[in-house]
Amino acid sequence: MELEITRADGIATVTLNRPEKLNALTPEMREGVAREFGALGRDDAIRAVILTGAGRGFCGSGDVASMGAFTPETARDRLKLAHRMILAVANIEKPVIAAVRGPVAGIGWSLAMACDLIVASETTKFIQVFKNVGLAPDGGAIYFLTQLLGLQRAKEIVYSARPVPATEALALGLATEVVADNALEGAALALATRLAADPAFSFGVTKKLFKSMAQPSLETFLDMEAWAQEACLMTADHREGVAAFLEKRKPQFGQPDRLQGEAP
Numbered sequence: 001m002e003l004e005i006t007r008a009d010g011i012a013t014v015t016l017n018r019p020e021k022l023n024a025l026t027p028e029m030r031e032g033v034a035r036e037f038g039a040l041g042r043d044d045a046i047r048a049v050i051l052t053g054a055g056r057g058f059c060g061s062g063d064v065a066s067m068g069a070f071t072p073e074t075a076r077d078r079l080k081l082a083h084r085m086i087l088a089v090a091n092i093e094k095p096v097i098a099a100v101r102g103p104v105a106g107i108g109w110s111l112a113m114a115c116d117l118i119v120a121s122e123t124t125k126f127i128q129v130f131k132n133v134g135l136a137p138d139g140g141a142i143y144f145l146t147q148l149l150g151l152q153r154a155k156e157i158v159y160s161a162r163p164v165p166a167t168e169a170l171a172l173g174l175a176t177e178v179v180a181d182n183a184l185e186g187a188a189l190a191l192a193t194r195l196a197a198d199p200a201f202s203f204g205v206t207k208k209l210f211k212s213m214a215q216p217s218l219e220t221f222l223d224m225e226a227w228a229q230e231a232c233l234m235t236a237d238h239r240e241g242v243a244a245f246l247e248k249r250k251p252q253f254g255q256p257d258r259l260q261g262e263a264p
Contacts, residue, residue, distance in 0.1 A: 003032040004054075010047040010196045011189070012040050019055025022103055025062050025111075027078070030085040033111075037088035047196035049096045050188050051089065051115055058100035059108025061129055075233040079138065079226045082107060086139050089114040090218060091211075093204030095195040099188035101181055105129050110139025113148070116207070118174065119188045121181040124166040126174065128158045133241030134253065136228045143221040147214055148173055 004015040016023035098112040101121035145154035169175040244251035
């Protein structure tokens, strides 16, 4: 199965389980994450959640092999599904810990940032890869990065598409803790165990207070993001970026397409 759920001692562990593809997110995985987090939010026996990935990487972004020629309708459906997943993780009224190692790329990084805390192995490399396939960041990446880093640093990381190693991520406040690779699961479980012992109702209220501090709201930002990403999905540059990725060559981007429509 591409998504595994285990439960023990009040803690649920949700594992992205497509290690041969670095857990690149398929539509089914996005739907599964949204569904499972919705169910976990309603399960009073669960008091904390760990989100992690099988194998050597947390998530190598979306499944590029499934991209290509989009219509406005298929692009819109893809984005709605991604946003349901992000909102399900961000809005659950329980503590969520991302336990990450290896590549944490594209929407995989957005998914990690939608969690409350990130425990990273020393092998972790975070990266915004969207421009490499002619897209704008999605999954709330710009929202989360700007909230965490401020505008200038967030722009530098998005525009450069450079890897951010675990030690730098810790210094920047993008990770809560960095541990040895073989200590990742234990560190995440120890943190989840401490949080699961906290009063559940007050934790949920506290999460709502943190959410109220962010302007605009994540939901409002995702509406804007959907407009931007849908426009990018229709471009020749995106088709070239996908082809170059699959052919393992450098993309040759051309003249920009004309933007159709106004931002919401």
